[in-house]
Amino acid sequence: MRSGTLIQLCAGRYYQGSGVLSHLGEDAALLGTRVWILADRQVWPKVEQAVTSVLTEHGITWQVHLFSGGCCPANYRAAAEAGRAFGADAVIGVGGGRALDAAKIAADLMEVRVITVPTSAATCAASAWLAVEYTDQGAFVGNYWSRYPPFAVVADLDILVRDCPPRYNIIGFVDAMAKYPEISYNILHSGQWEQNTFSHSARLLARSTYDLLLSSGGAVYEALEQGREDPMTEDCICAALQLTGLISAMACGGKQAAISHSLYSYFCTCRPEIRSRFLHGELVGASLVYQLAVNGAPRTEQEALDRFLRRFELPACLEELGLADTPEEQNSLFAFLAEHMPIADPRELERLRTQATLLFHGLK
Structure with missing residues (x-):
């Protein structure tokens, strides 16, 4: 630092x-x-x-x-x-x-x-x-x-555990999971990250949190439905509440956000009718498979996240939020990303756009 x-x-x-x-x-x-x-x-x-x-x-x-x-x-x-x-x-x-x-x-x-x-x-x-x-x-x-x-x-x-709808907690887990692919993207492409112990540690802790919530979310959901707390449930709640806050601190806040949270800002600013119908984690999660893909994650990782989202009937692409794939929408969306994301290489925006089909329609 x-x-x-x-x-x-x-x-x-x-x-x-x-x-x-x-x-x-x-x-x-x-x-x-x-x-x-x-x-x-x-x-x-x-x-x-x-x-x-x-x-x-x-x-x-x-x-x-x-x-x-x-x-x-x-x-x-x-x-x-x-x-x-x-x-x-x-x-x-x-x-x-x-x-x-x-x-x-x-x-x-x-x-x-x-x-x-x-x-x-x-x-x-x-x-x-x-x-x-x-x-x-x-x-x-x-x-x-x-x-x-x-x-x-x-x-x-x-x-x-006992006085909150289980779905709300799972949606929060998805928002916490976003830290890993977004921080990874920013380290590679934003030009605003120094390679130091804080950025490295933030990414490692974010990956650990991502893996924990992905692998344990199903079992924790069942425990939450029963109003039951066990060590895994407690670990996942701690990961979503406290460890993710620590990741945010080590990532200096805004430097944790990449495509998925930038798209959330797009919905708030340009598509308030969509923002009003979904919770924060649902809107962030709808582009996370795409986020993994543009990061270069293996197809198997993309499919695992897609299965997780669909298990809980959460949106896995923009189409499932009700956002139509039109040239006008794409132009508006990617222009917003160009303005609000500190992308180091101007050619990166075109690379992101080449996978717009996945962003809008999901894995096929």
Whole structure:
């Protein structure tokens, strides 16, 4: 790494297991006595009693700001303004990726620390230093780097295993799996990666996470359907929540994203009607087989990922998202990639386009 480079590491405290929500009060008390809770409106009723009771037990005064929509200025600024008026010493974010990212930005604007309580294993936002920001209309803006990473992550399996639809967790696994092929692509083609111990370690850890989730996802899904936790389920949840956040840190955030996450930004910006019908991991996963192919991965690897996606009836190509393969759509899509991906060689975009049939229609 270059001298003077800032390395964004992950949360210093990570709790995972049944009943670990009890640590929430202890950690909040380390930060102060007044806590501003930014919570997803849909999931808050499920966890309200558990969260507020443990805060009360530790002498914490709290108020709740209910969240809906995206991580956008209208949401995080309103939360920050209300939190400052309350005199909060800390923020607790409760929910999925959008709520947790909004909580991280709100805490940064308030100049306080944030604790995250994920309600599914569908996001590394709980642990990642960065937050992904969108406009109030839902278009992709970019990565927001706060002053500090989350102070703590509290991943209670009573919530993640027994009170979250199993499909949501599997979709989150797919998003976590994207790190390996995307980081691999960027190391080869983006021109923005130095070959150093951080990029090398990020790729190795991303590959390990990819292999774990690919091989164990089916068994974990069955365990989740039964509300059962076992060592493999715990490993996969940790990989999706914490290890993927660590990978993001070592990949310096934006340098983890390549084609698949860039296409997600395309959907947000240019095809909001598609974005509104699918979850983040579904949109990212729809181009992952293509991502492997343009990386030069063997056909057997592409087929294994395709089988994984289809086992859970997840989109495996753009056609299955409802995106038509027309010259106009291709022109728009690849022009967006050219603008938003730091491709070192201009000829690379043409190489990507030669496999557009796979991108739109999948393996045949």
